[in-house]
Amino acid sequence: MDTPDRAAAPAAARAEDSPLFSFIDSLSPIEPLKSAYSTNSLQAYHQSVNITSVSSIFTSPHDNAQKESKLSKSSFADFTENELCVDATDKNKPSSSSSEVQLLARSSTITRENQTIACSVNEGAVDLLKGPNDMPQRARFNSGSPDHNTTPCHGVRSDLKQDKCRTLEAVHTTKNTLEKRKCLFSPVMPLLNGCQPAKDNEVLGCEWEDLVSVTSGELLAFDPSMDGDHRGIQLAVNNAESCGYLLSKLAGGGDVSDRTNPSASSQTYYHDMVMGDDKTENAQFFPEDKKTISSEEIQDNLKEESVCIPTGCKVENQQRGVRRRCLVFEAAGYSHRTLHKGSAAGLSLSTCKGKNPAQSHANPGKNPSPHVFRGIGLHLNALALTAKDKMARQDPSTTALVPSLKIEQDMHGNFLSAGENSVHPGAGLLDLQMDNDDCSAGGFLESEHISSQSSSPPKKRRKSDNGDDDSCKRCSCKKSKCLKLYCECFAAGVYCSEPCSCQGCLNKPIHEEIVLSTRKQIEFRNPLAFAPKVIRMSDAGQETQEDPNNTPASARHKRGCNCKKSSCLKKYCECYQGGVGCSTNCRCETCKNTFGIRDGVVPTENEEMKEVGEQTESCGKEKENDQQNANVDSEDHKLIGLAVPITPPLDLSSSLLKQPNFSNAKPPRPSKPRSGSSSRSSKAPGTVQSRKIAKVADSVFDVEMPDTSKDTSSPGIVKTSSPNGKRVSPPHNALSISPNRKGGRKLILKSIPSFPSLLGDMSSGSAVSNADSTFSASPLVLGPPS
DNA sequence: GAGTTTGAAACT
DNA sequence: CAGTTTCAAACTC
Numbered sequence: 001m002d003t004p005d006r007a008a009a010p011a012a013a014r015a016e017d018s019p020l021f022s023f024i025d026s027l028s029p030i031e032p033l034k035s036a037y038s039t040n041s042l043q044a045y046h047q048s049v050n051i052t053s054v055s056s057i058f059t060s061p062h063d064n065a066q067k068e069s070k071l072s073k074s075s076f077a078d079f080t081e082n083e084l085c086v087d088a089t090d091k092n093k094p095s096s097s098s099s100e101v102q103l104l105a106r107s108s109t110i111t112r113e114n115q116t117i118a119c120s121v122n123e124g125a126v127d128l129l130k131g132p133n134d135m136p137q138r139a140r141f142n143s144g145s146p147d148h149n150t151t152p153c154h155g156v157r158s159d160l161k162q163d164k165c166r167t168l169e170a171v172h173t174t175k176n177t178l179e180k181r182k183c184l185f186s187p188v189m190p191l192l193n194g195c196q197p198a199k200d201n202e203v204l205g206c207e208w209e210d211l212v213s214v215t216s217g218e219l220l221a222f223d224p225s226m227d228g229d230h231r232g233i234q235l236a237v238n239n240a241e242s243c244g245y246l247l248s249k250l251a252g253g254g255d256v257s258d259r260t261n262p263s264a265s266s267q268t269y270y271h272d273m274v275m276g277d278d279k280t281e282n283a284q285f286f287p288e289d290k291k292t293i294s295s296e297e298i299q300d301n302l303k304e305e306s307v308c309i310p311t312g313c314k315v316e317n318q319q320r321g322v323r324r325r326c327l328v329f330e331a332a333g334y335s336h337r338t339l340h341k342g343s344a345a346g347l348s349l350s351t352c353k354g355k356n357p358a359q360s361h362a363n364p365g366k367n368p369s370p371h372v373f374r375g376i377g378l379h380l381n382a383l384a385l386t387a388k389d390k391m392a393r394q395d396p397s398t399t400a401l402v403p404s405l406k407i408e409q410d411m412h413g414n415f416l417s418a419g420e421n422s423v424h425p426g427a428g429l430l431d432l433q434m435d436n437d438d439c440s441a442g443g444f445l446e447s448e449h450i451s452s453q454s455s456s457p458p459k460k461r462r463k464s465d466n467g468d469d470d471s472c473k474r475c476s477c478k479k480s481k482c483l484k485l486y487c488e489c490f491a492a493g494v495y496c497s498e499p500c501s502c503q504g505c506l507n508k509p510i511h512e513e514i515v516l517s518t519r520k521q522i523e524f525r526n527p528l529a530f531a532p533k534v535i536r537m538s539d540a541g542q543e544t545q546e547d548p549n550n551t552p553a554s555a556r557h558k559r560g561c562n563c564k565k566s567s568c569l570k571k572y573c574e575c576y577q578g579g580v581g582c583s584t585n586c587r588c589e590t591c592k593n594t595f596g597i598r599d600g601v602v603p604t605e606n607e608e609m610k611e612v613g614e615q616t617e618s619c620g621k622e623k624e625n626d627q628q629n630a631n632v633d634s635e636d637h638k639l640i641g642l643a644v645p646i647t648p649p650l651d652l653s654s655s656l657l658k659q660p661n662f663s664n665a666k667p668p669r670p671s672k673p674r675s676g677s678s679s680r681s682s683k684a685p686g687t688v689q690s691r692k693i694a695k696v697a698d699s700v701f702d703v704e705m706p707d708t709s710k711d712t713s714s715p716g717i718v719k720t721s722s723p724n725g726k727r728v729s730p731p732h733n734a735l736s737i738s739p740n741r742k743g744g745r746k747l748i749l750k751s752i753p754s755f756p757s758l759l760g761d762m763s764s765g766s767a768v769s770n771a772d773s774t775f776s777a778s779p780l781v782l783g784p785p786s
Numbered sequence: 787g788a789g790t791t792t793g794a795a796a797c798t
Numbered sequence: 799c800a801g802t803t804t805c806a807a808a809c810t811c
Contacts, residue, residue: 477805479806487805565791570792572794573792574794
């Protein structure tokens with residue numbers, strides 16, 4: 001089976017490529033896309049929107065490039081796999097019985113070429129797996145190469161990574177795709193904001209180049225010769241005008257696409273970015289034959305579980321996801337390769353990439369791009385769970401999935417970060433989180449995919465299959481029907497699966513509508529409900545610089561815990577559970593969180609925690625207001641940084657999409673204002689916190705929200721947060737609506753927006769949404785379910 | 787494995 | 799918005 005497919009697909013792809021190239025150059029390569037879209041049955045409306053927007057806009061090149069790239073990626077992946085498999089001997093793709101095997105074969109073949117890359121990736125991946133949360137990751141990243149870090153591979157297992165990375169340029173393309181997306185966003189952002197063109201140009205140019213190069217690369221990937229073409233394309237793309245145009249179009253793309261949902265425009269955009277790409281990948285890249293094949297293969301994989309792909313229509317989505325993942329991996333590896341190669345041909349690529357990598361390398365913290373990819377800002381919840389899940393995954397296939405998941409995350413992250421990147425370097429922070437979270441996030445994604453795939457209840461998620469972990473445990477809900485946040489699965493945006501011991505569970509693909517509607521409701525009530533519980537700043541430039549170790553500490557619990565008896569030393573404490581130190585948002589009474597004490601609590605023990613250093617800032621000692629303030633600021637900054645990266649997307653989303661949620665979104669319940677441990681909070685929670693918050697808010701806003709947002713600093717925010725010392729800030733509000741909260745929450749808020757975007761992607765996809773974000777977002781965006 | 791504890795989530 | 803109840807995870811035995 002495979003062989004023929006392979007042959008056909010590659011041939012087609014190549015054929016397209018050359019034309020595509022020309023098209024791209026001329027800016028009129030839509031046809032292929034159409035075909036792809038047409039072929040893709042997924043979401044007709046989404047597609048149409050996407051297509052229209054894209055094609056109509058300029059995107060021809062970009063879109064095409066992106067799509068193509070994606071397609072090419074996927075196709076590459078497939079091809080590579082196939083080819084490799086064949087070459088390697090594993091030809092047995094037959095049933096694709098073992099994608100892994102194939103991968104391995106590939107990897108073996110390719111490995112030589114990309115040894116360096118694979119190694120780096122592997123390292124990162126391995127580390128990640130081991131230490132989802134903490135420093136270890138950083139360390140790994142740090143130790144590794146920033147690039148590696150940037151590579152989405154984190155979550156991915158070494159095997160997979162290697163495979164994919166080795167697989168080829170495909171990897172590179174993937175990465176490029178991400179960058180592209182970023183570029184798109186970034187440019188868009190500036191345009192929207194009317195930000196500096198110059199920077200934009202650079203960024204855009206670079207990014208675009210990357211994108212283009214990527215796309216082209218993807219397309220071309222097969223043929224090295226393509227590089228030259230890419231260059232040409234890149235050049236064309238490079239034009240700021242084009243970029244701006246594209247961006248404007250993208251921004252405005254909603255108009256075109258909007259037809260259905262105005263709010264969806266942004267989403268749509270995202271969809272286009274993600275889904276569209278995927279689709280394109282699938283469709284375009286793969287000729288129909290290929291598609292069918294791919295789907296079949298996927299199904300097979302599904303059976304095997306190695307690949308989590310849903311059957312039927314969903315299959316496409318999953319495939320997308322898979323491919324994305326593949327792409328990501330590929331991209332990561334690819335990028336590395338390119339770097340290593342430093343080939344002249346690579347110039348085009350290198351320039352673009354060069355920057356990214358360079359940035360990343362140069363300033364791990366800074367470089368958003370790389371980091372960005374990783375972290376989407378997905379929900380920590382998912383992270384925790386997912387990470388475990390990932391880990392848990394027994395099947396090798398799972399491993400593959402993991403990577404894919406990461407990829408998706410990365411993708412999302414890219415989107416989110418993209419805008420940010422251009423605007424703020426802070427994106428890196430997000431990335432960091434993502435990094436840490438990657439595993440989880442990836443897992444989450446997987447789970448989703450799986451769940452979707454599995455539409456069968458059992459597959460849902462494998463959080464704890466292995467049982468490794470703790471976090472991955474499955475739920476055992478009895479009364480909530482797994483439709484409340486009580487349910488870990490639901491909270492994580494994952495369908496319940498076999499491992500779950502829940503009763504009367506409605507959190508299954510079968511009840512997707514119910515699930516989505518419920519999600520909507522919950523989100524409506526609390527926009528942050530599905531947001532990550534913990535924000536990690538792993539790499540935040542600042543922190544990183546200070547101490548890699550600090551990372552964990554830097555991470556903060558979004559809402560903050562309200563622990564009374566557990567002293568934040570048990571899993572009852574979300575902060576502790578998330579491996580992060582308590583923040584000013586926490587209302588814990590006797591905080592002894594080893595990851596970082598909040599304030600008030602003296603770190604007798606804390607001292608041990610290196611983190612303390614970091615945290616100390618936050619934990620602070622509110623008592624020492626001044627110092628605290630400074631510290632807080634630092635934290636805030638961290639948070640801000642995180643938020644910032646996300647923000648751009650938000651802006652976009654908010655501006656374009658403006659989901660009802662945001663508007664409606666109320667500030668989530670701020671957790672009760674408990675006096676919180678800190679003496680202070682009880683006494684003058686408002687004052688101290690307010691101060692901090694104000695500062696933070698200011699800084700944040702400064703960074704994030706250039707203009708309007710600052711209003712957030714408005715007293716109102718303080719109020720909300722004040723009582724307990726925690727700040728309650730629903731991300732959503734911050735975004736679109738309100739200026740209510742700011743502070744640390746702002747970060748969250750920003751991140752939130754990202755969700756929607758992601759959702760969009762996911763939503764378009766199959767029933768199963770992605771991770772939390774998808775989940776939360778999807779409903780919002782799609783809105784249908786309710 | 788059952789029971790208790792805990793704190794978040796949900797409700798009023 | 800605050801207080802109470804419900805819930806399921808975390809923990810203990």
